[in-house]
Amino acid sequence: LFTPQPVEKDKIDAILDAANFAPSAGNLQAYDIYLVTRSEVKKALAGAALGQEFLAQAPLCLVFCANPSRNAFRYRERGARLYAVQDATIAGAYAMLAVADLGLATVWVGAFDNNAVRAAIGVSQDLTPIGILPIGYPAEQPGFPGRRSLQEHLHRIE
Numbered sequence: 001l002f003t004p005q006p007v008e009k010d011k012i013d014a015i016l017d018a019a020n021f022a023p024s025a026g027n028l029q030a031y032d033i034y035l036v037t038r039s040e041v042k043k044a045l046a047g048a049a050l051g052q053e054f055l056a057q058a059p060l061c062l063v064f065c066a067n068p069s070r071n072a073f074r075y076r077e078r079g080a081r082l083y084a085v086q087d088a089t090i091a092g093a094y095a096m097l098a099v100a101d102l103g104l105a106t107v108w109v110g111a112f113d114n115n116a117v118r119a120a121i122g123v124s125q126d127l128t129p130i131g132i133l134p135i136g137y138p139a140e141q142p143g144f145p146g147r148r149s150l151q152e153h154l155h156r157i158e
Contacts, residue, residue, distance in 0.1 A: 001054055001057065001138070001139040001140055002054065002057050002058045002059065002105065002134070002136030002137060002138065002139055003136065003137040003138070003139045004059070005059070005136070005137045006059050007059050007060055007104060007135060007136060007137070011102045011104065012035070012060065014098055014102060015062070015095050015098045015099055015102070015135070016033065016035070016095070017098075018094045018095055018097065018098035019033060019062075019064075019091040019092070019094050019095040019098075020091075021094070022087075022090045022091040022093070022094035023090060024083075024086075024087040024090065024091070025071055025075060025079060025083035025084075025086065025087060026071060026074055026075065026083075028070050028071040028074065028087070029070065029087060029091075030066060030067050030068060030069075030070035030071040030079070030083060030084035030087045030088070031064055031065060031066055031067055031070075031084065031087045031088035031091050031130070032064075032065045032067050032123075032127060033062055033063070033064055033065075033091065033095075034062070034063040034065065034121045034123070035060060035061075035062055036060060036061040036062070036063060036121065037059065037060045039056070041120055041121065042055055042056045042058065042061055043056045044116070044119070044120035045061055045063070045112075045117065045120050045121075045132060047116065047120075048112045048113050048116030048117045048119075048120055049109050049111060049112040049113075049117075049132060050111055050112065050113075052109060052111070054107075054134055055109065055132060055134045057134075057136075058134030058135055058136045059135065059136040059137075060134075060135050060136070061132055061133065061134050061135065062092070062095060062132070062133045062135065063117065063121055063129060063131075063132050064088040064089070064091055064092040064095075064129075064130045064131045064132075064133070065088060065123060065127040065128060065129050065130060066084035066085045066087065066088045066127065066128040066130050067084060067088075067126070067127055068080035068081070068084040068126070068128075069126060070084065071083050071084055071087070072084075084128075085128070085130055088128075088130040088131070089130055089131065092108065092130065092131045092133060095133060096108065096133060099133070099135055103137075104135055104136060104137060104138070105135070105136060105137065105138035106133045106134060106135045106136075107133070107134065108131050108132075108133065109131060109132040109133070109134065110130070110131050110132075112129065112132065114128060114129050117129040117132070
């Protein structure tokens with residue numbers, strides 16, 4: 001959950017700069033970012049995300065969309081189907097790191113209806129929503145959820 005305190009412009013700019021400098025396939029940045037502050041659009045995103053109402057509560061949301069047309073000319077089907085998704089995901093992850101570094105809170109939201117997200121932000125079928133980041137000042141400090149041990153998923157080939 002988030003406090004109602006708005007996020008300062010310099011912090012938003014720092015988050016967007018971090019996303020913009022994320023690595024991408026061939027440096028083609030096959031993604032688009034939608035910055036959403038309009039209340040009715042955030043509510044529509046919450047509805048598209050299976051009722052995750054904290055999206056509507058956040059001062060802003062960033063929607064990361066894969067844009068396959070930016071790299072398909074070079075990488076063909078693999079670029080369109082995979083690299084564009086990876087580019088959008090990496091940019092979102094860089095934004096998340098910047099959010100944490102600035103003392104703000106976010107969470108990766110990936111459970112949503114693609115067409116409802118497209119409708120909420122007004123984009124065509126050419127773009128694929130990959131993730132939504134609600135961003136704001138935390139209203140609570142949740143406990144650490146725990147992680148699998150590294151030994152459970154690390155496989156060394158030496």
